[in-house]
Amino acid sequence: MNVDFDAVYYEPDALEYPLGQMLSQRYADLPWIPVESHNRIPELSAAENREFPILKRHLIVGVRKTHAYSQNNKVSNFLVPYTSSGCRAMCLYCYLVCNYNKCSYLRVFVNREQMMERLLKKDAATPELCTFELGSNSDLVLENVVTNNLPWTIETFGREGRGSITFPTKFDMVEPLLQLDHRGKTIFRMSVNPEEVIRMVELGTSPLPTRIQALNNMAKAGYPVGLLIAPVILLTGWKELYGELIERLRVELSDQVKREGFLEIILMTYSFVHNAINSDAFPGLVPLLDREKMTGRGRGKYCYRTEYREEAETFFRTMLEDKLPTMKLLYIS
Numbered sequence: 001m002n003v004d005f006d007a008v009y010y011e012p013d014a015l016e017y018p019l020g021q022m023l024s025q026r027y028a029d030l031p032w033i034p035v036e037s038h039n040r041i042p043e044l045s046a047a048e049n050r051e052f053p054i055l056k057r058h059l060i061v062g063v064r065k066t067h068a069y070s071q072n073n074k075v076s077n078f079l080v081p082y083t084s085s086g087c088r089a090m091c092l093y094c095y096l097v098c099n100y101n102k103c104s105y106l107r108v109f110v111n112r113e114q115m116m117e118r119l120l121k122k123d124a125a126t127p128e129l130c131t132f133e134l135g136s137n138s139d140l141v142l143e144n145v146v147t148n149n150l151p152w153t154i155e156t157f158g159r160e161g162r163g164s165i166t167f168p169t170k171f172d173m174v175e176p177l178l179q180l181d182h183r184g185k186t187i188f189r190m191s192v193n194p195e196e197v198i199r200m201v202e203l204g205t206s207p208l209p210t211r212i213q214a215l216n217n218m219a220k221a222g223y224p225v226g227l228l229i230a231p232v233i234l235l236t237g238w239k240e241l242y243g244e245l246i247e248r249l250r251v252e253l254s255d256q257v258k259r260e261g262f263l264e265i266i267l268m269t270y271s272f273v274h275n276a277i278n279s280d281a282f283p284g285l286v287p288l289l290d291r292e293k294m295t296g297r298g299r300g301k302y303c304y305r306t307e308y309r310e311e312a313e314t315f316f317r318t319m320l321e322d323k324l325p326t327m328k329l330l331y332i333s
């Protein structure tokens, strides 16, 4: 997949790092615009909501200053701020929009050695072996096309880490990861949705068949793997859509993934901010805010009402038990 940009906004300090220099050569033909901070680019924050797709074409290059880990209790024990935040793709529900509003463009942080050092220190200090989520702020497989950070991350942690690292993705560009010396310490998680949902809602991500193939290939390369069906969107006809998806997974997932992989199911949450941006930027696309099925959940967020969540949970548990019985379902949330 070719990831194209139209301009680079950068913190001048970033060019003192090898990755900053590599990016400055790689994108030498684009305009490079110096900024005081990757977090404060007034001309971009002042843009209209309808300019969201234009903002997404910019690449931001900076130095990460925030390194605080937060605790987590799903697949990982800690969420780690890592080498990027934001994303070049434009999924209409993207959780990053809640944090960064329309400035959820891809920001790449060049001080990866510093982030890895902290990670290894924390990993060495935990009494039990822990799992660290590196992909809660961006899609690292997409970022890798720009920075080539992942092979370094996976092999460095493989050599020097005790626990595990993990990240989810909606992209299929795993070829550079297949031959790595990962030592089983990277848990790769592929996120899927029905093809129609990918086409209408997950703008700029990889298609379903190649995501499934990428997951099969990663399992074959010895990585521990998981499959997310996420986020589940209760559109009209959702049972048919997700029923077909699960049947397709039954047919196309390798026996190895079915035997060794785990499952996560996450129902969509949406927000007032998403609704405002999407209505202006993508007026013709499917509206995701369903006031009949959703209810407020504080701070402008919406989630599905209990009765719809329960119906979805029963549906997924029944379907998965029938079609993918050997895959362990970790949670539905």
Ligand code: SF4
Pocket: 086, 087, 088, 089, 090, 091, 093, 094, 095, 096, 137, 138, 139, 170, 202, 205
């Ligand atoms: S791929 Fe992930 S990070 Fe990127 S826009 Fe979609 S949901 Fe957001």
